[in-house]
Amino acid sequence: MIDAERFVRQILVEGIGEAGQRAIGASSAAVAGGHLANQVAELYARAAGFGAITPADGPLEPGVPVEWVADPSARAALAGARAVARAIAASALAREGGPCL
Amino acid sequence: MRSDGRPWQVLLVGAGGIGAPAALALAHASLSPTVPRFEIVCADDDVVERSNLHRQILFSEADVGRDKLAALSAALLEIAPRLAVRGHRGRLLPAVALELARGADVVVDATDNFASRFLAADAALLTGRPVVHAASVRWNATVLASSAVGRPCYRCLFEDIPDGPAPDCATAGVIGPVCGVAGALAADLTLKILRSDASAFGHVFTYDGRRDRLRRVSVSPRPSCALCGDASARSIVEVEARRYAGPACEALA
Numbered sequence: 001m002i003d004a005e006r007f008v009r010q011i012l013v014e015g016i017g018e019a020g021q022r023a024i025g026a027s028s029a030a031v032a033g034g035h036l037a038n039q040v041a042e043l044y045a046r047a048a049g050f051g052a053i054t055p056a057d058g059p060l061e062p063g064v065p066v067e068w069v070a071d072p073s074a075r076a077a078l079a080g081a082r083a084v085a086r087a088i089a090a091s092a093l094a095r096e097g098g099p100c101l
Numbered sequence: 102m103r104s105d106g107r108p109w110q111v112l113l114v115g116a117g118g119i120g121a122p123a124a125l126a127l128a129h130a131s132l133s134p135t136v137p138r139f140e141i142v143c144a145d146d147d148v149v150e151r152s153n154l155h156r157q158i159l160f161s162e163a164d165v166g167r168d169k170l171a172a173l174s175a176a177l178l179e180i181a182p183r184l185a186v187r188g189h190r191g192r193l194l195p196a197v198a199l200e201l202a203r204g205a206d207v208v209v210d211a212t213d214n215f216a217s218r219f220l221a222a223d224a225a226l227l228t229g230r231p232v233v234h235a236a237s238v239r240w241n242a243t244v245l246a247s248s249a250v251g252r253p254c255y256r257c258l259f260e261d262i263p264d265g266p267a268p269d270c271a272t273a274g275v276i277g278p279v280c281g282v283a284g285a286l287a288a289d290l291t292l293k294i295l296r297s298d299a300s301a302f303g304h305v306f307t308y309d310g311r312r313d314r315l316r317r318v319s320v321s322p323r324p325s326c327a328l329c330g331d332a333s334a335r336s337i338v339e340v341e342a343r344r345y346a347g348p349a350c351e352a353l354a
Contacts, residue, residue: 010155012274013239015311036129040122043158044278062285067300068317071136073129074289077122081281085310088276089240093311 007049020092021049027091028052031083035059036073040080048088056083103206108185109139109295112205114193114221116145116169118156118275119211119235122284123291124173125159128180130292137295140185141177144201145169146192156277193217195342198224207294208232209287213269215262216345222247222255223337223344226328231294231301235287237275238268240310242283245320246290246301251329252322253303260327262345279310
């Protein structure tokens, strides 16, 4: 049973739905670690309802030049959020045979 | 620090899906001795609901039913005990917008509806305050900062409140970490503004979470902008409540 009350705003999103939420619950997110980016990712992964959270290979990267995003804490928050967005897309959208474009 | 020795005042409008990650990043940044000293004044009138928890990462089940300002302050205290966080219990409304903006050095618009967003843009420009706008819905986030004189400003890009019902997170939903991307970008732009780094202005960031694609696109000033355009084009010279009456879009932050 998915917790529809808690995840309602996520289930509403096109491409997620209840099936996508179940897929997230059945997936693990490899994001944990001691860096701030990993801590932020772990918060988002828990909030999104991932079934398991496992260690990342290393610090997560924000994937932007410092000219775009300079502050180390902002870069870490960006990296953590992007990692979980990717994990959600990979687990919930994969059901449709790839990212729904 | 400002020339009068006081810390900078960051007005964070909205303690929700974008306010949480923005505040988290700002609180961690405040621990660095190289970051200008600042305080956060947060405006919100909401309580934490369970349906907030998938994206409002500073709150947990134990906070459900609690005042968001209190929950946010407590969470930030854990991260940065010396960061002053004050609350303004209430929404950004036309009657208080100018006063709130005037008391701040930078306004962070982390609101959840177009009426509040345009009000934040107008109040900031009319009081000569820089403003950072951050929004997200579904898989997408949009973030841009406007200087104290605009050129460009939010209205250069988006002109006016859209007619008809607009998608918001209550009707269209939103992916939690997409809010996180918006909040992180907003925090960085805020810190750039505190450092007088003009590279904060003149771009819009867009993020598509489905493809994990983050873009930064230049925005030009629009001479016909009603808020910051040429003198003959400027029709917004005060905050008039009727301008923000638009379609009701009272989604939860």
